Amino acid sequence: xxxxxxxxxxxxxxxxxxxxxxxxxxxxxxxxxxxxxxxxxxxxxxxxxxxxxxxxxxxxxxxxxxxxxxxxxxxxxxxxxxxxxxxxxxxxxxxxxxxxxxxxxxxxxxxxxxxxxxxxxxxxxxxxxxxxxxxxxxxxxxxxxxxxxxxxxxxxxxxxxxxxxxxxxxxxxxxxxxxxx
Amino acid sequence: xxxxxxxxxxxxxxxxxxxxxxxxxxxxxxxxxxxxxxxxxxxxxxxxxxxxxxxxxxxxxxxxxxxxxxxxxxxxxxxxxxxxxxxxxxxxxxxxxxxxxxxxxxxxxxxxxxxxxxxxxxxxxxxxxxxxxxxxxxxxxxxxxxxxxxxxxxxxxxxxxxxxxxxxxxxxxxxxxxxxxxxxxxxxxxxxxxxxxxxxxxxxxxxxxxxxxxxxxxxxxxxxxxxxxxxxxxxxxxxxxxxxxxxxxxxxxxxxxxxxxxxxxxxxxxxxxxxxxxxxxxxxxxxxxxxxxxxxxxxxxxxxxxxxxxxxxxxxxxxxxxxxxxxxxxxxxxxxxxxxxxxxxxxxxxxxxxxxxxxxxxxxxxxxxxxxxxxxxxxxxxxxxxxxxxxxxxxxxxxxxxxxxxxxxxxxxxxxxxxxxxxxxxxxxxxxxxxxxxxxxxxxxxxxxxxxxxxxxxxxxxxxxxxxxxxxxxxxxxxxxxxxxxxxxxxxxxxxxxxxxxxxxxxxxxxxxxxxxxxxxxxxxxxxxxxxxxxxxxxxxxxxxxxxxxxxxxxxxxxxxxxxxxxxxxxxxxxxxxxxxxxxxxxxxxxxxxxxxxxxxxxxxxxxxxxxxxxxxxxxxxxxxxxxxxxxxxxxxxxxxxxxxxxxxxxxxxxxxxxxxxxxxxxxxxxxxxxxxxxxxxxxxxxxxxxxxxxxxxxxxxxxxxxxxxxxxxxxxxxxxx
Numbered sequence: 001x002x003x004x005x006x007x008x009x010x011x012x013x014x015x016x017x018x019x020x021x022x023x024x025x026x027x028x029x030x031x032x033x034x035x036x037x038x039x040x041x042x043x044x045x046x047x048x049x050x051x052x053x054x055x056x057x058x059x060x061x062x063x064x065x066x067x068x069x070x071x072x073x074x075x076x077x078x079x080x081x082x083x084x085x086x087x088x089x090x091x092x093x094x095x096x097x098x099x100x101x102x103x104x105x106x107x108x109x110x111x112x113x114x115x116x117x118x119x120x121x122x123x124x125x126x127x128x129x130x131x132x133x134x135x136x137x138x139x140x141x142x143x144x145x146x147x148x149x150x151x152x153x154x155x156x157x158x159x160x161x162x163x164x165x166x167x168x169x170x171x172x173x174x175x176x177x178x179x180x181x
Numbered sequence: 182x183x184x185x186x187x188x189x190x191x192x193x194x195x196x197x198x199x200x201x202x203x204x205x206x207x208x209x210x211x212x213x214x215x216x217x218x219x220x221x222x223x224x225x226x227x228x229x230x231x232x233x234x235x236x237x238x239x240x241x242x243x244x245x246x247x248x249x250x251x252x253x254x255x256x257x258x259x260x261x262x263x264x265x266x267x268x269x270x271x272x273x274x275x276x277x278x279x280x281x282x283x284x285x286x287x288x289x290x291x292x293x294x295x296x297x298x299x300x301x302x303x304x305x306x307x308x309x310x311x312x313x314x315x316x317x318x319x320x321x322x323x324x325x326x327x328x329x330x331x332x333x334x335x336x337x338x339x340x341x342x343x344x345x346x347x348x349x350x351x352x353x354x355x356x357x358x359x360x361x362x363x364x365x366x367x368x369x370x371x372x373x374x375x376x377x378x379x380x381x382x383x384x385x386x387x388x389x390x391x392x393x394x395x396x397x398x399x400x401x402x403x404x405x406x407x408x409x410x411x412x413x414x415x416x417x418x419x420x421x422x423x424x425x426x427x428x429x430x431x432x433x434x435x436x437x438x439x440x441x442x443x444x445x446x447x448x449x450x451x452x453x454x455x456x457x458x459x460x461x462x463x464x465x466x467x468x469x470x471x472x473x474x475x476x477x478x479x480x481x482x483x484x485x486x487x488x489x490x491x492x493x494x495x496x497x498x499x500x501x502x503x504x505x506x507x508x509x510x511x512x513x514x515x516x517x518x519x520x521x522x523x524x525x526x527x528x529x530x531x532x533x534x535x536x537x538x539x540x541x542x543x544x545x546x547x548x549x550x551x552x553x554x555x556x557x558x559x560x561x562x563x564x565x566x567x568x569x570x571x572x573x574x575x576x577x578x579x580x581x582x583x584x585x586x587x588x589x590x591x592x593x594x595x596x597x598x599x600x601x602x603x604x605x606x607x608x609x610x611x612x613x614x615x616x617x618x619x620x621x622x623x624x625x626x627x628x629x630x631x632x633x634x635x636x637x638x639x640x641x642x643x644x645x646x647x648x649x650x651x652x653x654x655x656x657x658x659x660x661x662x663x664x665x666x667x668x669x670x671x672x673x674x675x676x677x678x679x680x681x682x683x684x685x686x687x688x689x690x691x692x693x694x695x696x697x698x699x700x701x702x703x704x705x706x707x708x709x710x711x712x713x714x715x716x717x718x719x720x721x722x723x724x725x726x727x728x729x730x731x732x733x734x735x736x737x738x739x740x741x742x743x744x745x746x747x748x749x750x751x752x753x754x755x756x757x758x759x760x761x762x763x764x765x766x767x768x769x770x771x772x773x774x775x776x777x778x779x780x781x782x783x784x785x786x787x788x789x790x791x792x793x794x795x796x797x798x799x800x801x802x803x804x805x806x807x808x809x810x811x812x813x814x815x816x817x818x819x820x821x822x823x824x825x826x827x828x829x830x831x832x833x834x835x836x837x838x839x840x841x842x843x844x845x846x847x848x849x850x851x852x853x854x855x856x857x858x859x860x861x862x863x864x865x866x867x868x869x870x871x872x873x874x875x876x877x878x879x880x881x882x883x884x885x886x887x888x889x890x891x892x893x894x895x896x897x898x899x900x901x902x903x
Binding site: 089091102106115116117118119120123125126129130132133134136137140145147148152153155156157 | 541578579580581609615618687688
């Protein structure tokens with residue numbers, strides 16, 4: 001099976017370094033590679049490099065990181081979209097409206113069927129938590145757990161609505177006073 | 182500054198003030214002979230700038246400035262130095278107004294007096310006395326030079342009972358004569374806020390543009406001095422002030438919103454636009470002849486009952502979260518405005534608190550808000566639609582850590598909506614976190630979903646059922662409902678949770694805590710009809726049962742048997758009440774299949790079969806290795822040899838049979854005794870299961886372990902007569 005090889009993609013300021021350091025701290029046998037965008041230097045193929053899992057980093061306050069994500073995702077082979085990649089949105093503890101609209105990230109993720117996780121790399125406990133989650137996904141992906149594969153949870157999902165439907169759009173909306181419906 | 186220096190300075194200030202107080206004749210300001218006056222004046226000014234003056238000094242120096250003994254320059258400098266170190270006496274404010282009435286002073290000094298009053302307004306120890314002079318202050322609007330300051334002061338003092346038609350007429354006349362002036366517009370806007378139907382003022386300005394700050398530097402100095410003098414327990418002082426404001430009988434709060442109050446707590450205090458004293462005075466009827474009783478006058482539950490039809494909701498509807506009396510009022514009111522106001526406030530506040538505040542700094546505040554929201558939902562026994570909306574948006578980017586206990590509790594109050602909406606809003610975000618989290622988080626999710634189902638069965642379902650046909654559902658909140666099948670929603674929800682639980686149990690490999698949480702959910706599902714009177718029974722995914730029955734945890738297997746017995750009870754009760762539909766019959770068949778599987782597994786030593794290819798107990802005999810031994814394989818999950826029950830079997834053999842070796846063949850004859858032994862360990866669900874579904878027929882061959890499930894009739898969907 002070998003050591004897991006993970007690729008963390010994200011521009012400067014998206015928390016790529018922090019995530020990579022935390023992953024290595026928890027499992028030093030892991031091979032963590034980082035790059036700012038795809039394609040890889042020298043136009044190398046991800047499969048040839050032995051990449052088993054991809055983590056896309058995006059910062060909520062940086063439109064540039066979203067654009068990089070958008071261009072990098074389109075370079076990824078379709079086989080990675082079966083539970084072998086994840087998008088991590090780094091809020092960095094921002095208490096203000098973020099620059100990148102949440103709906104756009106969700107639509108992009110839905111288009112490629114990639115889960116989106118949220119974290120704040122400036123908070124130690126959240127950084128550890130996201131690292132644990134990534135380790136979990138990586139282990140599942142590697143097949144280290146018997147009877148466990150990314151498609152197991154995929155079978156649970158059930159939706160008839162189009163992918164990328166905004167949350168709450170189908171909920172009953174409060175009506176104004178005087179509406180007799 | 183050391184204590185000695187401070188003391189000596191204080192003594193000097195006392196001396197300086199005494200110098201001015203004791204002066205009986207006009208003293209020269211320019212020229213020779215005024216060194217003492219100048220030094221006293223400079224000392225007062227410097228002390229005021231650095232540490233402020235006490236309330237008594239301010240009062241004394243105000244008397245000096247107003248009695249006319251000193252020249253106007255000195256009076257002006259004294260007034261400019263009246264910077265409070267703490268609060269300002271009410272009496273001082275009254276003296277200012279009475280000085281205006283006397284008309285003894287120059288117009289410049291009168292303006293300065295009003296400006297001083299506006300600068301220290303926030304630091305007055307009370308405003309009752311000043312408010313009593315509202316009529317007098319209004320009179321000074323005649324003086325155009327004083328008008329901007331008088332308008333500003335009136336803006337701060339105005340309450341609902343002060344608004345009179347004649348005052349409105351005066352203000353409109355001034356505006357007509359002078360043109361649209363920002364200070365007049367500002368005062369009219371506050372009048373309009375109380376009585377929008379009698380004043381029509383087009384107003385697009387803000388408070389700051391009505392009354393531009395004339396004395397920014399002066400105000401800044403006062404603020405700095407106050408900050409410097411603030412004691413360490415300043416937050417406690419604020420809390421005390423808030424508590425005092427919240428007690429009944431206190432005056433209405435300032436109309437200018439207090440930013441400091443909002444920063445401490447987003448939930449506003451109970452406040453009415455009228456006060457106790459003013460309500461009594463205006464009992465004859467105010468300008469609009471309203472007969473409502475302001476809520477701030479309610480002091481006990483009896484007051485609420487006595488005025489049940491005439492109570493007026495407070496100005497800040499969000500205060501309902503902290504007041505039990507208000508909650509009662511919200512629950513019975515027919516006033517849809519109150520519910521709409523509450524929803525509007527809630528959506529804004531909850532969104533801001535969850536997404537726009539610093540999590541670390543305001544964690545307790547947000548947690549408190551979420552806790553109160555949950556309590557409010559528990560009281561009303563229904564969720565708030567806007568809370569569901571904000572929560573669904575928040576869950577999309579929730580990391581599973583922030584405010585987790587409160588978020589789970591609010592999820593459990595989610596209203597009954599179509600399954601697709603619930604899936605997008607709640608289930609998919611939870612499933613995403615479920616898949617990559619620890620077993621403890623998974624347990625929390627299962628518990629949360631169990632509570633959600635319980636809430637929807639106990640409160641939401643009856644609410645929909647009790648609503649008149651074709652009309653909107655019985656709810657405090659006005660919601661545009663979509664048409665959907667409630668039964669289908671609940672059925673799909675249960676199926677979804679079962680699939681999720683199955684995936685989780687495969688991953689967590691017989692984790693006892695996780696299995697217990699799943700079994701709690703299954704217990705609830707099995708008793709939906711018997712305990713919550715739902716007109717249907719939902720039988721869950723059979724694979725989940727098969728997965729759980731091979732658990733290593735004896736409690737899991739026992740509880741599972743108990744759940745199957747409950748299903749029997751539910752189906753029997755359902756059959757006796759309503760004619761069974763096609764769906765019910767399908768569920769009964771599935772249930773029968775599981776019962777048959779369990780009986781074969783636990784009791785009849787036939788764990789594996791060739792029937793159901795999708796089952797985990799399906800085998801192809803041709804592929805089974807001979808060395809495994811057919812009979813032994815079939816007994817491997819029986820009550821005697823089940824991995825979860827084997828320790829009990831060993832104990833039974835040692836303690837009851839007093840034997841050192843276990844003979845499985847002999848134990849087959851003693852399996853009923855083994856059940857009795859299990860009862861001693863509170864695992865009586867096995868006995869219950871066997872007595873319910875297994876009927877032992879007296880065997881003619883003397884082989885007592887032959888049993889019969891005589892009531893099963895394969896292929897006959899009508900036969901359900903265990």
